[in-house]
Amino acid sequence: xxxxxxxxxxxxxxxxxxxxxxxxxxxxxxxxxxxxxxxxxxxxxxxxxxxxxxxxxxxxxxxxxxxxxxxxxxxxxxxxxxxxxxxxxxxxxxxxxxxxxxxxxxxxxxxxxxxxxxxxxxxxxxxxxxxxxxxxxxxxxxxxx
Numbered sequence: 001x002x003x004x005x006x007x008x009x010x011x012x013x014x015x016x017x018x019x020x021x022x023x024x025x026x027x028x029x030x031x032x033x034x035x036x037x038x039x040x041x042x043x044x045x046x047x048x049x050x051x052x053x054x055x056x057x058x059x060x061x062x063x064x065x066x067x068x069x070x071x072x073x074x075x076x077x078x079x080x081x082x083x084x085x086x087x088x089x090x091x092x093x094x095x096x097x098x099x100x101x102x103x104x105x106x107x108x109x110x111x112x113x114x115x116x117x118x119x120x121x122x123x124x125x126x127x128x129x130x131x132x133x134x135x136x137x138x139x140x141x142x143x144x145x
Contacts, residue, residue: 001068002127007031008134011127012143013070020073020145021065031070034063072125073145075111079126083143097139 002013004026011023021033038059073079077087085093085104092114093104103114110122111129123129130141 002070002072004031004067006131007127008131010140011130012073012145013127014073015065016069016071021063021070027064030064030066032062032064036061072127075106075124075126075129077106079143079145080106080111082145083126083129083141095133097133097137100137 007013007023007026009023009025012020013023014020023031023033024035025032038061039056040059041056080093081087083095085095087093091105091107093106093111095102095104105112105114107122110124112122113119123132126143130143133139133141
């Protein structure tokens, strides 16, 4: 289970059935991950006219999930690779934003920023990595899982 305060729009999480979803809206006890608008066409009756008119009602279909049914996605080398990270040395992963490069170390504990003062708290989950990159650079991490 993930707490709502850990999430923001665009985060990738998974349902307990393993379906990867993208957060679109955060509500009190649920989140919305898919919204579709269905349009149907109906012939409308117009009195005294020889032309046909159409009525087109829009119906919004919303997919929702309870927070208790949502799990984080554990970071793996495969997910880092799909996220645009490059790996040159065993545990060293590099991510490029514009002309800047961020060096990370990926261990069993999670992903840590390599810096003269290394980060104390490892990043274990994909949504945490998305939030971290957005916080330090306003960069949205694109991941297709």
